[in-house]
Each structure stands twice: as C-alpha cells, then as structure tokens.
Amino acid sequence: MFKKLRKVKELPLIIVLVVISIFIAIVNPSFLTVENFLDLLKSNLVLAMMALGMLLILLTGGIDVSAASVITAVNVILGQTLMHVTQNILFAIVVACAAGIIMGLINGLLISMLKIPPIVATLGTMSMILGIVLYTTNGNWITGIPQNFIDFGRIVILPRTLADGRVIGIPIQVVFLIPIIVLTWFVLRHTVIGRGIYAMGGNIESAERMGFKTKRIIIFVYSLEGFIIGLSAVAHTSIMRQVDPNAFLGFEMQVIAAVVLGGASTLGGYGSVLGTLIGVSIFSVINNGMILMRIPTFWQKIAVGLIIISSISVDMIQKQKEEKMKVCVDVEGEELYAV
Amino acid sequence: MATPLIEIDHISKFFPGVKALQDVSFSIETGEIHALIGENGAGKSTLIKILSGIYQPEPGGIIRMEGEQLSHLDPLTSLHHGIVVIYQDFSLFPNLSVLENITLGRFVKRGRKLVDYKEMRKVASKSLEQLGVEIDLDTSLGDLSVARQQLVAIARALANNAKLLILDEPTSSLSSSEVDKLFEIMRSLKSRGISLLFISHKLDELFAISDRFSILRDGRYIGTYGENELDDDQLIALMVGRQINYTIYPKRYLDDPLLEVQHLTKKGNYKDINFTLHKGEILGITGLVGAGRTEVVKSIFGLNSSDEGSILFEGKEITIKNPTDAMxxxxxxxxxxxxxxxLVLRKSMRENLALTILESLSNSFGLIDQSEREKIVKEWVARLEIRPDNPDLLAAKLSGGNQQRVVIAKWLATEPKILIVDEPTNGIDVGAKAEIHKLLRSLAETGLGVIVVSSELPEILSICDRVVVMRRGRVTADLHCEGLNQEDIMSKAI
Amino acid sequence: MQSKLKKVFSSKEGVLFVIFVLIFILMSILSPHKFLSNYNIQSLAYQLPEFGILSLSMMLIIMTGGINLSLTFTATLSMIVGGLAMSSSFESTGMAFLSVLIGVVIMLLVSAVLGMFNGLVVSYIGVTPMLATLGASTLFEGISLNITKGGAISGFPFMFLNIGNSAILGIPVPMIIFIVVLVYMWILLEKSRMGAAIVMIGCNPKVAEYSGIRVKKILFQTYIISGILAGIAGIIMASRYNSAKESYGSSYLLQSVAASVLGGTNISGGEGKVLGTLLAAMILQIISSGLNIFGLNRYLTNVLMGFILILVLAINFITDYLKKNK
Structure with missing residues (x-):
C-alpha cells in the first residue's frame, strides 16, 4: 500500500496542497467550512476546466496563449445568442462549443499545416480574436442575459439551508467540470490518440515512425481544447450572469501556471489530469487563503509569479542534481547500482 | 530453394545531384542474419529508408516480400508487412512506460481507437519472454540503461510481428557483455524464423554474427558473400574498392611530461586514474565502451568535474572547473x-572555426578583428586542406572527413599544447581515416601532446606511442605500443 | 552593379525595404494630406523609438533561442519605480535636474536588475525562457500594481518630458536614443565577440559550451541587456505619457515578437538582423498609424497585426515548401 502510494508521481504536490491548507486553516478557521469550499469550487471551476484543456496542449509540446481571448469571444457569442437568437440553453451550449472548436481548429491548422510555432501562432490568433471581440463590444459589458439562463446558473445540487436562511449547495456548473475531467482523463489514458499525445510530446519523430499522424493529433488537441473552452465559457457566463470582455485579460498566464504547477512540462510529454487538478487546487487555495487573510489582491499576482518561478526552479535544480549524481560507469570496487 | 523473404530488385534512388542508390539487387532469406556493409555514403541508410517506406525508389525498382510485389511502401504499410527498423536512437519514448513502448505501435497499426491495458500487458510480457529478459513493465523508459532500452525496442519489434528486423549500428553504445547478450538474442530470433538485416562498421562483430554479407559501394551493389567466403582484408577491399592497411607509425619514447593525471576519481564515473602525457606523444586511451574513458577526458577538459585527485600541467597543479580553465x-x-x-551545422565554416578563438580575436572592447579572423580561417583551411575551401560554406554541407578537419582546425587555432580527441574517426570513411591519422601524427611531431580515445584497436596501434587501457572505471594497463598487438590490449580491457 | 542591386533586393532586408516603401506610397496616395502631413510624420518619429527598442530587445532574446514575455512589464516596472523616486525627490527637493537624473538612473538600474533576475532563472537555474519570463511578467506586474495600486505615477518635473517630446536640431530626442541603440545593437551582433557567441548559442548551446564559450554567463548578460533596452523604452514612454503605469505598452509585447519574426529572426534562435527588425518595426508602425488616420478602430488594428504575423509565417512556410519541392 505504502509502496504503491510512493509510486504516485503527484504525491509531492498533494503534500504541498495539504501543508498550505493546514497553514491557512490555522490562520483562519473559516477556510475549512463547507461554505468556503463550495465558494472555492465555484470560483475556480472555470480555471480547472481551462487548465485541463491547456494540459492537452502542453502535453504535445505546444502552448496556447490565445485561450483567454477564445473564452472571452465565446462568452460574447454565447451572450449574444441567448439575447438575440434563442433562449434555449441547450442550443446556446451547442453554439458555444462550436465556436470554441472552430477557434481551436484554426490554431490547430496554423500549427500543424503551416508549421507556425505554437507560441507565435496563438499570439497571432490571440491578437486577432481579442481585437474582434473588443471591436464588436467596444469593451463594454454585455448585460441582460435572459432570466432562464440566470436561473439555470443559480441551481444548486444537494441544497442545504443555513441557519441564516441562505441556501448553499454544489453549484450546477460542476455538470460541466466533471464530464470534462472524465473526458480528458479518458482521452489521455484510454484512447490511442491520447497515448499518441504523450508519445509525440516525448519524441515526435518516433511517434511519426510508429504511425501516429501527428498533424491530426495537433488538430484534434487544439479542437478539443476549443470545445473545453466553449463549455468553460458557458460555466463562466452562468456564474457571472453577464459578459465582461476584459474579465480574462492575462488569464492564459494563470491557466498555464496552474498546469505547470501541476507537474506538466512545457516541452511536452509530461503531465496528468490529477496533477493538473492539484495544481489548480494549490493555486485556488493560495488565492482563497490570501483573501481570507485579507492580503490585498495585488499581492496575488506576485504570489502567482513567485510560485511559477520557484516551483519550476526547484524542479530544475533537482534535475540538475540528479544529473550530476548519475552513474555513467559501473566502476570496479564501488557498490553496484541497480539500473 | 525457398522463396526469399525479401527480394530487392533493381532498386535505385536519385536525389538532386546525387545517385544515392543505383540498380541494387539482392535478397534476404527467411531466418538469416544478413549484414549490409559499406562505407559512409555507400547508400546503406538510403536502402533502409526505402525498405521502411520513408523513401520511394525510382520507377522500375521492385521490392518483393515472400514472392509478392510490395507496391508503394509507406512507413505504415512497411510496418504492416513486418519490416521493422531499429534506429540508432531506438525511436522510443522516454516519458512512456516500457509496457507502452512495446505495445503502443500495435494499436496504432491496427487502427484501434482505444487502448486495452490487459491486452498490452499480455503482449508485452510475451515478447519480453521471447527475448528471455526481465524488465519491469511499469518502469518509465527514460529510467533504463541504453542496453535495456535497446531490448525494449527489439521487444517492440516482436510485438509488431516483425519478419524482417533491421538493426542500424546496434552495438555502437553497448559494452562487450551487452553485445554478447544482443547477439544471443539475435541468434534466437533467427531460430524463430525472423530475418535480421544488420548494419555495423565493426568487422569482428560482422564476422561473429552474420550468415551472409551484402556490400554496397558508392550507391552500387558489389555483391553478396557467404560467411566463409571472405576474410577481413577482402571485405575491406570490396568495401573501399582498394586494399587498405593502417600505416603503423614508428613508436617513440618521450620523457618530457606535459600533463600528469594523479589519483583522479569521480564517483560513478572512474576511480584512481593515473597517467602521464609527454610532449610530442600520442597517448591512446582505450577500453570497452562504458569503461569511463570519455568521462575521464571530459573531466580534464572541465566538462565533468572530478571529486578527487589532481591534474598537473608542465609540473604545476592546475584547477579545471570549466572548459575556459582548460583552454x-x-x-x-x-x-x-x-x-x-x-559543429554548428547551420553556420558557416568561418563562424565555426572562429568560435574557439573569439577571445583572442577581439580587442578590449570585445570587438572582433575581422581581417585577422579572415586570415586565420584561410590559414587553417589551407593547412588542413579542407575541401571545398570556401569559408562561407555551411558546415552541414561538408563531408564527414572535412567536418572533422574543421573541428580539428578550430581547436588548433587556439594553439593548444594538448589535444584530446575522442573517437577521431568515428563515422568517417576508411580513406579519410588514414588522412586524419596522418594529420594527428604530424601534429604530435610538432611537439603537441595528443590524447586519442578510441575503441578501435588498429587505430590505437597505428598512431599511438603509448596506450592506457581502462576497464570498469579504472586503469588496468599503461603500455608502450612498440611491438604490441591487439590481443595484448584486449586482455587488459575485458 | 546590376547583380549587386539584385542581390540587395532579393535579400530579406531588401524585400522588407520594398514592402515598407510600397506601403508608405500606398498610404501617401490614399491620404496625402493626413498621412504625409508634417504632424503625422513627426508623431511617427516620436512613436517608433519605443516600439523599435522593445523589438530589438525581444529579437536579442529570441536569437538565443528564448523569448521574453516579461518585456513590457520590465519596461513599466522600471518606469514606475524610477518615476516614483523622481516625483518624490522632486516634491521634496524641488530640484528638477537632480530628480530627473535620479529617476532615469533608477529606471535603468531597475531594468538591469529585472533582466538579471530573468537571466539568473534562465541561465543559471535552467528554467525554459518561456516559463521563466511568463512567471516574471506576472511577478513584475504584481509588483507594479502593488506600488501604483492600479493608478498611475505622475508629478514628474517638466524637464523629464523633454526626453520624449523635444527635438535636437529637428531630430526628436527619442529618435536620437533609438539611433544610438540601433548602432549599439548592430555593433553587438555583427562586430562583437559576444554577438558571435549569442548566435552560436542560439543554434547549439552544447557546441558553444564545448568550444569554451561561457554559455551561462553570456545568456545572463544577454538578459541584462534585454532588460536595459526595455528600461530605455520605458523611460521614453514615461516621458511621452508624462506618467508611469503598469499597462503602458502592453500591446508591444506581441508586436515586438511580430517585428522580430517579420524581420527575419529565427524563432528557434541563432539568426537575426538589426536592420531586418528595424524595417519590420517601421512597417508595423506605419500600418498601425496609417490605419489610425483612416479612422480604423484601434481594436481592428490589433486584428490586422495578428493577421500580418500569421500571414508572414504562412508565406515563409509556403516559399520554403516550394523551394524544397523544386
């Protein structure tokens, strides 16, 4: 049992999460309440979904800096659809996903067919998508989302009434999060294309020699990420009940940071769904803790930056140490190392 | 006679300006170990790429498998027919488990959409069993030694139902016991009716394992011979089209110490290394791959700092923490x-040559003296007879021998007193090898101390005055090369 | 002579120059009164330097095989810290020259320190540049916001505004600074030992290390230079806007990558030309200012910038592809 636990690569991350949580709980016991937990869930659900999408991208060795502008664009499209086309929620969800997929597809095509490096391609689409969004909205909020959608967003599962009369429960938006978790896990773990994502992140030439169509994998991955972003937009809009074209400014950095914190490598091939979820959790717990400890919001950015740099630095230093200790020669008279 | 497994029939391949293969025809029988031999550039890798479907042959060439024509091979159909190439880098995935490395290809090949871990486990253990090796299926491949990674690559080929296994220089990074193990496995595969096409530069290995040899020279097919039809000299003669012998240079006794290595030790690399290099001497360091030779010389150059011991230069102790110190x-x-x-392949000969002497070429503001650079570059291109002699040419465009000359030139330009060369003729044509040997020898004549690290004993015996033999991280012999033969050295290395 | 001319125009820089001229002519024809107006040419000359310097800074890092995502926040954090020092010393002493001197020196120092920070993380710790500078950008932004609390730093002495807004012998001061930076960068990359080392490190750091180049040290220094260049751009921006704020110049981040790539810098390192980046920056600048004159929404200009970036890379890919298949 213990041995098996040791094999879990995410163990150090789990420990970090637990330690931080304990620290915050000691400073402010309200951290450990069900209410706070539900708040945490609700406010970080979108981050978690987007992070899972980004994980797919990072695994292939790519990066998507347009993610935040894509979700903004889908938010706008979703809002406009609900207000001007139909109030049918299901239809709106389909539209949102389709919009996400199309934008992801464009990224995927640019990267796979035109061989544009992912960071440059997505920087380009980011600029274009955000430009179009800001042009059409003029940077103004979209309010007046139909009541039925707002009501939908307010649904709680397993409601419970508190002493002060408020009703708390699991936010309805988990119906987006949980399928996405299951979907990414299933794709990555149990489908051939999912293993191909890891394979091409590990060694793209070998993956091609093995028969993986890496171009198709790239297109698939960016489209799937687009789909996930589409659903994230639905979740986000149903929580916020309005669309702020500037809400996601710089959000892509947070998403990437959370995924990297969860053990994924930007060079591809390494990372897991569990790790990413823990990365997101660490992130949200720290943010939440800072709020609970009344630390000004500006500090959060500093914390985020420091966390990204220090966590990767520690990782790198560890690797360099291992590299130095590596046994190259089975030297006579030295104790044998099992290889 | 039964239908051969593979018939290569009038295969040619032309690239702009190069006829890589011209009208090559030979066949590989079922269950034989067939060696493909030729100098670099003879067309071996082009032929492999045609068999594995990466290149298409010129029209008119036909490949038959068990009598049936294989029209239009691409990498996938080639795999489908059971033609599996194990490249020098194995094409494995360091981030995936052994299990997946062995079996993932099967799923791709069959166009499956989902992976079935139970089935994978069954297939993987079966193919490892066939090889007679035990490797934990859940280990990440990156954690395995090179030799074991190679076994995984072979296991993968078995899981892909390989009929023809093509091994490209499979022994280049193995120790001798590992080579023995590999040969044992190759023989057992052969007894199962799997054919192996084996590519190697090492003649002793070729003779040890192969049933037949097919020889290519300059893209042309020279012939196929049975294992008893040829000896070393004849084989080399067929390969290069002429009889070549390594010149044995006269051995000298020199006693003016230049570099003394004393009790040098690094955990997991080497232990208690002692030797002396004299002025004007070529000192060989040999031993099996994995004996710690490269690790020692890297330490002397500051790329792999040692734990203990000292290095004396002209009698004075020096500290070498990085290449700059060494230089x-x-x-x-x-x-x-x-x-x-x-070499930086996508930069010019000029930029490569000047890389080591940027410091001395520049003034106190850090600006490079362009005309001085031009002068030095031209001088070295002329002195080492680098062809073509155009400094603007990209390093990638040069032949192997000339690339090696550029590397030697860039170091000679630093006016060194000690030149350490690790495998100086690795992957260089036989003809160009002799030229490099002559060059090294003439450098030593000028008073330079040269250390040659090499696994090729004929090379050591040809050019070195003395040889240090290493085994498992230690020096086992320090011999003068006068009258020495290969067996003397081998007995100390094994 | 003719062949020489042909060679010039078939080089990447030659093509860029032709494109620049064509766009310039096009803009002039479409709007001779506005585009060619003295006012517009002047404002172009005042705007180009900050963008051009940031582009050169980005190019330098891309040449080493990295990318600097913290570029604009390096500029703004240094202008905020320096600006704070400048305005508070001006307030307490009333000595304009001294305050400006203090402010400018601090801006440069801070930018050097921020570059050093990136350099440390990238070269000595070995974090991939994209992640290191990504983290740094969040960090720098956070620190900036903490200082400004979301507002802007102002109250600079009038003398400081001269840096960004005045001219010497009819040449705008920012332009003079830019020319100095251009010459410096050209010497650095084309003539100096360090430039030669940067190019080789960008191609293959291992070969460079094995050739006795101190790869870590050079990388470290390169990030410092990149930081200082960002700091210089920051000084010009702070002076032009008469204030310091963390969001200034944020659109330059993408555009500087675009200018580098458009100018022929290899995104994976080892190649880059000062002249190419300069021409690319000029092209992007006249496009955006031209479109501005035609009354195109500034957001649509962003769209166009993104489009141009992708278009250029697509054209690169297609021409390479055609060449290969020939």
Missing amino acids: TSGIAFIPENRLSEG
Whole structure:
C-alpha cells in the first residue's frame, strides 16, 4: 500500500496542497467550512476546466496563449445568442462549443499545416480574436442575459439551508467540470490518440515512425481544447450572469501556471489530469487563503509569479542534481547500482 | 530453394545531384542474419529508408516480400508487412512506460481507437519472454540503461510481428557483455524464423554474427558473400574498392611530461586514474565502451568535474572547473559526436572555426578583428586542406572527413599544447581515416601532446606511442605500443 | 552593379525595404494630406523609438533561442519605480535636474536588475525562457500594481518630458536614443565577440559550451541587456505619457515578437538582423498609424497585426515548401 502510494508521481504536490491548507486553516478557521469550499469550487471551476484543456496542449509540446481571448469571444457569442437568437440553453451550449472548436481548429491548422510555432501562432490568433471581440463590444459589458439562463446558473445540487436562511449547495456548473475531467482523463489514458499525445510530446519523430499522424493529433488537441473552452465559457457566463470582455485579460498566464504547477512540462510529454487538478487546487487555495487573510489582491499576482518561478526552479535544480549524481560507469570496487 | 523473404530488385534512388542508390539487387532469406556493409555514403541508410517506406525508389525498382510485389511502401504499410527498423536512437519514448513502448505501435497499426491495458500487458510480457529478459513493465523508459532500452525496442519489434528486423549500428553504445547478450538474442530470433538485416562498421562483430554479407559501394551493389567466403582484408577491399592497411607509425619514447593525471576519481564515473602525457606523444586511451574513458577526458577538459585527485600541467597543479580553465592551460577537446557537439551545422565554416578563438580575436572592447579572423580561417583551411575551401560554406554541407578537419582546425587555432580527441574517426570513411591519422601524427611531431580515445584497436596501434587501457572505471594497463598487438590490449580491457 | 542591386533586393532586408516603401506610397496616395502631413510624420518619429527598442530587445532574446514575455512589464516596472523616486525627490527637493537624473538612473538600474533576475532563472537555474519570463511578467506586474495600486505615477518635473517630446536640431530626442541603440545593437551582433557567441548559442548551446564559450554567463548578460533596452523604452514612454503605469505598452509585447519574426529572426534562435527588425518595426508602425488616420478602430488594428504575423509565417512556410519541392 505504502509502496504503491510512493509510486504516485503527484504525491509531492498533494503534500504541498495539504501543508498550505493546514497553514491557512490555522490562520483562519473559516477556510475549512463547507461554505468556503463550495465558494472555492465555484470560483475556480472555470480555471480547472481551462487548465485541463491547456494540459492537452502542453502535453504535445505546444502552448496556447490565445485561450483567454477564445473564452472571452465565446462568452460574447454565447451572450449574444441567448439575447438575440434563442433562449434555449441547450442550443446556446451547442453554439458555444462550436465556436470554441472552430477557434481551436484554426490554431490547430496554423500549427500543424503551416508549421507556425505554437507560441507565435496563438499570439497571432490571440491578437486577432481579442481585437474582434473588443471591436464588436467596444469593451463594454454585455448585460441582460435572459432570466432562464440566470436561473439555470443559480441551481444548486444537494441544497442545504443555513441557519441564516441562505441556501448553499454544489453549484450546477460542476455538470460541466466533471464530464470534462472524465473526458480528458479518458482521452489521455484510454484512447490511442491520447497515448499518441504523450508519445509525440516525448519524441515526435518516433511517434511519426510508429504511425501516429501527428498533424491530426495537433488538430484534434487544439479542437478539443476549443470545445473545453466553449463549455468553460458557458460555466463562466452562468456564474457571472453577464459578459465582461476584459474579465480574462492575462488569464492564459494563470491557466498555464496552474498546469505547470501541476507537474506538466512545457516541452511536452509530461503531465496528468490529477496533477493538473492539484495544481489548480494549490493555486485556488493560495488565492482563497490570501483573501481570507485579507492580503490585498495585488499581492496575488506576485504570489502567482513567485510560485511559477520557484516551483519550476526547484524542479530544475533537482534535475540538475540528479544529473550530476548519475552513474555513467559501473566502476570496479564501488557498490553496484541497480539500473 | 525457398522463396526469399525479401527480394530487392533493381532498386535505385536519385536525389538532386546525387545517385544515392543505383540498380541494387539482392535478397534476404527467411531466418538469416544478413549484414549490409559499406562505407559512409555507400547508400546503406538510403536502402533502409526505402525498405521502411520513408523513401520511394525510382520507377522500375521492385521490392518483393515472400514472392509478392510490395507496391508503394509507406512507413505504415512497411510496418504492416513486418519490416521493422531499429534506429540508432531506438525511436522510443522516454516519458512512456516500457509496457507502452512495446505495445503502443500495435494499436496504432491496427487502427484501434482505444487502448486495452490487459491486452498490452499480455503482449508485452510475451515478447519480453521471447527475448528471455526481465524488465519491469511499469518502469518509465527514460529510467533504463541504453542496453535495456535497446531490448525494449527489439521487444517492440516482436510485438509488431516483425519478419524482417533491421538493426542500424546496434552495438555502437553497448559494452562487450551487452553485445554478447544482443547477439544471443539475435541468434534466437533467427531460430524463430525472423530475418535480421544488420548494419555495423565493426568487422569482428560482422564476422561473429552474420550468415551472409551484402556490400554496397558508392550507391552500387558489389555483391553478396557467404560467411566463409571472405576474410577481413577482402571485405575491406570490396568495401573501399582498394586494399587498405593502417600505416603503423614508428613508436617513440618521450620523457618530457606535459600533463600528469594523479589519483583522479569521480564517483560513478572512474576511480584512481593515473597517467602521464609527454610532449610530442600520442597517448591512446582505450577500453570497452562504458569503461569511463570519455568521462575521464571530459573531466580534464572541465566538462565533468572530478571529486578527487589532481591534474598537473608542465609540473604545476592546475584547477579545471570549466572548459575556459582548460583552454587557458592550452587543452583542446574534440568530442566524439561531431554533429551534435563539435559543429554548428547551420553556420558557416568561418563562424565555426572562429568560435574557439573569439577571445583572442577581439580587442578590449570585445570587438572582433575581422581581417585577422579572415586570415586565420584561410590559414587553417589551407593547412588542413579542407575541401571545398570556401569559408562561407555551411558546415552541414561538408563531408564527414572535412567536418572533422574543421573541428580539428578550430581547436588548433587556439594553439593548444594538448589535444584530446575522442573517437577521431568515428563515422568517417576508411580513406579519410588514414588522412586524419596522418594529420594527428604530424601534429604530435610538432611537439603537441595528443590524447586519442578510441575503441578501435588498429587505430590505437597505428598512431599511438603509448596506450592506457581502462576497464570498469579504472586503469588496468599503461603500455608502450612498440611491438604490441591487439590481443595484448584486449586482455587488459575485458 | 546590376547583380549587386539584385542581390540587395532579393535579400530579406531588401524585400522588407520594398514592402515598407510600397506601403508608405500606398498610404501617401490614399491620404496625402493626413498621412504625409508634417504632424503625422513627426508623431511617427516620436512613436517608433519605443516600439523599435522593445523589438530589438525581444529579437536579442529570441536569437538565443528564448523569448521574453516579461518585456513590457520590465519596461513599466522600471518606469514606475524610477518615476516614483523622481516625483518624490522632486516634491521634496524641488530640484528638477537632480530628480530627473535620479529617476532615469533608477529606471535603468531597475531594468538591469529585472533582466538579471530573468537571466539568473534562465541561465543559471535552467528554467525554459518561456516559463521563466511568463512567471516574471506576472511577478513584475504584481509588483507594479502593488506600488501604483492600479493608478498611475505622475508629478514628474517638466524637464523629464523633454526626453520624449523635444527635438535636437529637428531630430526628436527619442529618435536620437533609438539611433544610438540601433548602432549599439548592430555593433553587438555583427562586430562583437559576444554577438558571435549569442548566435552560436542560439543554434547549439552544447557546441558553444564545448568550444569554451561561457554559455551561462553570456545568456545572463544577454538578459541584462534585454532588460536595459526595455528600461530605455520605458523611460521614453514615461516621458511621452508624462506618467508611469503598469499597462503602458502592453500591446508591444506581441508586436515586438511580430517585428522580430517579420524581420527575419529565427524563432528557434541563432539568426537575426538589426536592420531586418528595424524595417519590420517601421512597417508595423506605419500600418498601425496609417490605419489610425483612416479612422480604423484601434481594436481592428490589433486584428490586422495578428493577421500580418500569421500571414508572414504562412508565406515563409509556403516559399520554403516550394523551394524544397523544386
């Protein structure tokens, strides 16, 4: 049992999460309440979904800096659809996903067919998508989302009434999060294309020699990420009940940071769904803790930056140490190392 | 006679300006170990790429498998027919488990959409069993030694139902016991009716394992011979089209110490290394791959700092923490892998040549004296007879021998007192090898101390005055080369 | 002579120059009164330097095989810290020259320190540049916001505004600074030992290390230079806007990558030309200012910038592809 636990690569991350949580709980016991937990869930659900999408991208060795502008664009499209086309929620969800997929597809095509490096391609689409969004909205909020959608967003599962009369429960938006978790896990773990994502992140030439169509994998991955972003937009809009074209400014950095914190490598091939979820959790717990400890919001950015740099630095230093200790020669008279 | 497994029938391949293969025809029988031999550039790799479907042959060429024509091979259909190439880098995935490395290809090949871990486990253990090796299926491949990674690659080929296994220089990074193990496995595969096409530069290995040899020279097919039809000399003669012998240079006794290595030790690398290099001497360091030779010389050049011991230069102890320190003491190091460590391939000969002497070429403001650079570059291109002699040419465009000359030139330009060369003729044509030997020898004549790290004993015996033999991280012999033969050295290395 | 001319125009820089001229002519024809107006040419000359310097800074890092995502926040954090020092010393002493001197020196120092920070993380710790500078950008932004609390730093002495807004012998001061930076960068990359080392490190750091180049040290220094260049751009921006704020110049981040790539810098390192980046920056600048004159929404200009970036890379890919298949 213990041995098996040791094999879990995410163990150090789990420990970090637990330690931080304990620290915050000691400073402010309200951290450990069900209410706070539900708040945490609700406010970080979108981050978690987007992070899972980004994980797919990072695994292939790519990066998507347009993610935040894509979700903004889908938010706008979703809002406009609900207000001007139909109030049918299901239809709106389909539209949102389709919009996400199309934008992801464009990224995927640019990267796979035109061989544009992912960071440059997505920087380009980011600029274009955000430009179009800001042009059409003029940077103004979209309010007046139909009541039925707002009501939908307010649904709680397993409601419970508190002493002060408020009703708390699991936010309805988990119906987006949980399928996405299951979907990414299933794709990555149990489908051939999912293993191909890891394979091409590990060694793209070998993956091609093995028969993986890496171009198709790239297109698939960016489209799937687009789909996930589409659903994230639905979740986000149903929580916020309005669309702020500037809400996601710089959000892509947070998403990437959370995924990297969860053990994924930007060079591809390494990372897991569990790790990413823990990365997101660490992130949200720290943010939440800072709020609970009344630390000004500006500090959060500093914390985020420091966390990204220090966590990767520690990782790198560890690797360099291992590299130095590596046994190259089975030297006579030295104790044998099992290889 | 039964239908051969593979018939290669009038295969040619032309690239702009190069006829890589011209009208090559031979066949590979079922269950034989067939060696494919030729110098670099003879067309071996082109032929492999045609068999594996990466290149298409010129029209008119036909490949038949068990009598049936294979029209239009691409990498996938080639795999489908059971033609599996194990490249020098194995094409494995360091981030995936052994299990997946062995079996993932099967799923791709069959166009499956989902992976079935139970089935994978069954297939993987079966193919490892067939090889007679035990490797934990859940280990990440990156954690395995090179030899074991190779076994995984072979296991993968078995899981892909390989009929023809093509091994490209499979022994290049194995120790001798590992080579023995590999040969044992190759023989057992052969007894199962799997054919192996084996590519190697090492003649003793070729003779040890192969049933037949097919020889290519300059893209042309020379012939196929049975294992008893040829000896070393004849084989080399067929390969290069002429009889060549390594010149045995006269051995000298020199006693003016230049570099003394004393009790040098690094955990997991080597232990208690002692030797002395004299002025004007070529000192060989040999031993099996994995004996710690490269690790020692890298330490002398500051790329792999040692734990204990001292290095004396002209009698004075020096500290070498990085290559700059080593260069200050006049030490130059030419790494084994020219292409990834020696040259920047997409830059010009000029930029490569000047890379080591940027410091001395520039004034106190850090600005480079362009005319001085031009002068030095031209001088070295002329002195080492680098062809073509155009400094603007990209390093990638040069032949292997000339690339090696550029690497040597860039180090000679630093006016070193000690030149360390790791496998100086690795992957260089037989003809060009002799030229490099002559060059090294003439450098030593000028008073330079040269250390040659090499696994090729004929090379050591040809050019070195003395040889240090290493085994498992230790020095086992320090011999003068006068009258020495290969067996003397081998007995100390094994 | 003719062949020489042909060679010039078939080089990447030659093509860029032709494109620049064509766009310039096009803009002039479409709007001779506005585009060619003295006012517009002047404002172009005042705007180009900050963008051009940031582009050169980005190019330098891309040449080493990295990318600097913290570029604009390096500029703004240094202008905020320096600006704070400048305005508070001006307030307490009333000595304009001294305050400006203090402010400018601090801006440069801070930018050097921020570059050093990136350099440390990238070269000595070995974090991939994209992640290191990504983290740094969040960090720098956070620190900036903490200082400004979301507002802007102002109250600079009038003398400081001269840096960004005045001219010497009819040449705008920012332009003079830019020319100095251009010459410096050209010497650095084309003539100096360090430039030669940067190019080789960008191609193959291992070969460079094995050739006795102190790869870590050079990388470290390169990030410092990149930081200082960002700091210089920051000084010009702070002076032009008469204030310091963390969001200034944020659109330059993408555009500087675009200018580098458009100018022929290899995104994976080892190649880059000062002249190419300069021409690319000029092209992007006249496009955006031209479109501005035609009354195109500034957001649509962003769209166009993104489009141009992708278009250029697509054209690169297609021409390479055609060449290969020939």
